[in-house]
Amino acid sequence: xxxxxxxxxxxxxxxxxxxxxxxxxxxxxxxxxxxxxxxxxxxxxxxxxxxxxxxxxxxxxxxxxxxxxxxxxxxxxxxxxxxxxxxxxxxxxxxxxxxxxxxxxxxxxxxxxxxxxxxxxxxxxxxxxxxxxxxxxxxxxxxxxxxxxxxxxxxxxxxxxxxxxxxxxxxxxxxxxxxxxxxxxxxxxxxxxxxxxxxxxxxxxxxxxxxxxxxxxxxxxxxxxxxxxxxxxxxxxxxxxxxxxxxxxxxxxxxxxxxxxxxxxxxxxxxxxxxxxxxxxxxxxxxxxxxxxx
Ligand code: MN
Ligand code: MN
Numbered sequence: 001x002x003x004x005x006x007x008x009x010x011x012x013x014x015x016x017x018x019x020x021x022x023x024x025x026x027x028x029x030x031x032x033x034x035x036x037x038x039x040x041x042x043x044x045x046x047x048x049x050x051x052x053x054x055x056x057x058x059x060x061x062x063x064x065x066x067x068x069x070x071x072x073x074x075x076x077x078x079x080x081x082x083x084x085x086x087x088x089x090x091x092x093x094x095x096x097x098x099x100x101x102x103x104x105x106x107x108x109x110x111x112x113x114x115x116x117x118x119x120x121x122x123x124x125x126x127x128x129x130x131x132x133x134x135x136x137x138x139x140x141x142x143x144x145x146x147x148x149x150x151x152x153x154x155x156x157x158x159x160x161x162x163x164x165x166x167x168x169x170x171x172x173x174x175x176x177x178x179x180x181x182x183x184x185x186x187x188x189x190x191x192x193x194x195x196x197x198x199x200x201x202x203x204x205x206x207x208x209x210x211x212x213x214x215x216x217x218x219x220x221x222x223x224x225x226x227x228x229x230x231x232x233x234x235x236x237x238x239x240x241x242x243x244x245x246x247x248x249x250x251x252x253x254x255x256x257x258x259x260x261x262x263x264x265x266x267x268x269x270x271x272x273x274x275x276x277x278x279x280x281x282x283x284x285x286x287x288x289x290x291x292x293x294x
Contacts, residue, residue, distance in 0.1 A: 001283070004180065007090035008281055008292025010044040011083040015092050015293070018081070022096040024073045028052045029063035031071075031079070032237070039083050047082030047089045047158065049204050049235035058148060058186055058196045058275040060264045064203045065240040065248075074099040076106075078277045084232070087156040091182040092293035093279035105187060105276040108140035112185045113278040116164070120282065120289045122177040130165040133185045137166065143194040145186040145275065148267070153180045153281070156231040175284050184279035192273030198265030205252070206233045208262045217247050218254035225261065233264065 014035055021031050035050040049062035054075050063069070071077060080093035097106045115136045116129050137144045150164030162173045166185040175181070188194060207230050213219055224242050225234070236252060243251055255261045269275050282289040 003085040003088035004090070004281075004283060004292050007044055007083045007085040007088050010039060010042045010085075011081050011090035011092045011281070012293045013042065014038050014083070015079065015081050015094050018079050019094070019096050022071055022077050022079070022098070024071055024075070024098065026071045027067070028069045028071065029067040032063045032235075035079070035081060039081070044083040044085055047084040047091065048233040049237070051078065051080035051093075051204075053078040053080070053275070055274050056269040056272040057266060058145065058269055058277065059267045060202070060204050061266050062203050062235050063237060065237050065245065071098075076102045076274045076276060078275065080277070080279065082158070084156075087231070089153050089158060090281045090293050091153065091158070091279060092281060093184060093277050095276045095278060097276075102274055102276070104140060105142060105189070105274065108137060108142055109185060109187050109276040109278045111140070112136040112166075112187070113183060113280060116183050116185065117280065117282065117289065117291060120175060120183075120284060122284060122286060123174050126162060126164050126170065126173050126175070127168045130170070131168040133166040134168060137185065137187045141190060142187040143190055143192050145188060145194055145196055145269070147195050148184070148186045150181055150183040150185075150279075153182060158232060177284050177286050179284045180281065181284070182279055182281050184277060186275055186277045188269050188275050189273045191271060192275075193270035195270045196267040197270050198267055200265065202263030202265045203236055204233050204264040205236065205261045206264070207231075208259055211258050211260050213254045213258050213260060215251065215254050217243055218251040221248070221251040222255055222260050
């Protein structure tokens, strides 16, 4: 509990501080690196690479090494932050909006997160939480994204077991006291499809299995990954010191093709409509829940 709360406090401080960095023209890689450095400086560890997702990109964009992308004008930007303390994770996200026309999306997604959190208590059905999210999102004239969900977390496990959808779908399960969840509704404009799809680009990776690649450079990279990032997602950026850029690229290709590592593809709204997200981590208690990232 203490470590969950410490991770939560760090994540929340970093989330609040990052908002002023998001301006047109800011290099996305600067935001990622500042967020990650500030987590470490505060005594936390990185639970996953800082995600910076612009407009129709909903999730899983984190700068690759030498990223040249910047925050465009009139962007709606999701910043998703992951901190752990000894494996106990805090996962939190906020939407920074630079286009007044989209203010309603941010208001609605924050209300939705609030409503879902209010509905959390032991034994509540995940289906009911999905119902609550959908109803709130639609009340404000937007559309929930059905194939992105909140998730249970355990020590060193970011996605562990139960999901919390933003629509009343998926198998019925119930929350239990003592369980930890990240709740993260996503919404899009009514012109959106309410669904995300994966691109071929993927900058966030995770260790999958120890299968020796043929190429010795790939083996070298896998050794580092196995030591440092066996349990939680990592960025290609974090490994840029291991090999020169071209060898590193090839080594990652080898590891992906022999399935030693797997990738999280960048997820975009199917109709390329803007997306908003809000996320908190919470611990279910006997009477409700404690939000660790508020
Ligand atoms: Mn998150
Ligand atoms: Mn999450």
